[in-house]
Amino acid sequence: MKRFGLPREVAPGVYWLGECHIQRFGGRLLHSYNSAFLVTGESESVIVDTGHLVHLPVMEAQLDALADEIPPIRWLWTTHQETPHSGGVGRLMRKFPDLRLVxxxxxxxxxxxxxxxxMETWEIGDEIDLGGSTFRIVEPTIKDxxxxQWALDTSRGVLFPGDGFCYGHYHEDDACGHLVEEVEGLAIAEHARxxxxxxxxxxxxxxxxPFVKALKRQLADLDVRMICSTHGxxxxxxxxxxxxxxxxxxASGLDRVTLR
Structure with a gap:
């Protein structure tokens, strides 16, 4: 059973996991995401981040529901050590006895x-062959x-930048489980600021x-066709x-450009 539109296969073999945070503000219920992802190949799968601790039971149920459709989950990679990204490491390592944290x-x-x-240290440039696609650690242009670290699924051109592609937002329940381009009127620049x-x-x-210029070069050099960040x-x-x-x-930096 899906909750808030998830899990969703956002690219062939790439699954968006988790569920929304919900809080009341100004008489409205607003949702936001602290997402995790599952990247599968022909032979192995890797979990990207652990999601928020409160959502681990939901994420585990989603992984169980996908178990018969995907190759074995062998790897857990986190973008960084902050609790919303790595807090569930122990629980997932216990659930999957063959899982390695990298x-x-x-x-x-x-x-x-x-x-x-x-646990296994991976450096920038290290990669694993999932079968039909490579999961590669790439240089983070924006660090938390x-x-x-950031990662790229090479065959599908999916970038996993954690907090680095700093776009987060609140939405109402009609936007849950949607891609950015499927939601009309989203104030992306303001949310990014x-x-x-x-x-x-x-x-x-x-x-x-300089960071924006570096991001533009990086997306072009890596042939990024989808961006799956933790928030948004x-x-x-x-x-x-x-x-x-x-x-x-x-608009947020010392550049202080004016938002449209």
Whole structure:
């Protein structure tokens, strides 16, 4: 059974997991996402981030429902060590006895000492062959923590930037489980500005133009065709949607551009 439109296969073999946070504001119920993803190949699968702790039972049920359709889940990779991205490591490692935690695993031995023997440090450029597609660690252009990493599913061109592609938003229940391009009237630039200022405050202290230029080059060099970040709806048309996110970043930084 789906909750809030999830799980959803956003690209062939790439599943969007989790559910919405809901809070009341101004007499309305507003939703937001702290998403996780599942990337499958022909032989193996990898979980991207663990989602918010409160949603782990839902995420586990989603993985159980997909179990007969996907190859074995062998890998768990997290974008960084922050609790909304890595807090569920212990529970998922317990659920899947063959699962290995990979990426920048600094500090994880302190939080999850029972699973140290199943942790493996991955550097930028490391990759695994899932069968028919490669899951590759790539340089993060925008960092949340020192241990932040991004990843790319090479065959489908899906980028997993965690918090780095800083677009987050609130929506009502008619937008749950939708891609950005499926929702009309979404104030993407404004949402990106707010997310930058409150979640990645360092962005307000620097000129963001060099970072935006680097992001543009990176998306082109990696042939990114979809962006699945932790917060906000997945972007299926980066060419037309990403400029609004860039504009929000520039509005949050010392560039102080004016939002349209």
């Amino acid at each position: 990426g920048d695993v600094r500090d994880h031995h302190l939080f999850f000492p029972d699973y140290v023997d199943r 923590l020192n241990g932040t 707010i997310f930058s200022e409150f979640s990645l405050h360092w962005m307000t202290l620097v000129q963001m133009e 709806l997945p972007i299926s048309d980066p060419e037309n949607t990403a400029p609004d996110v860039y504009h929000g970043m520039l």
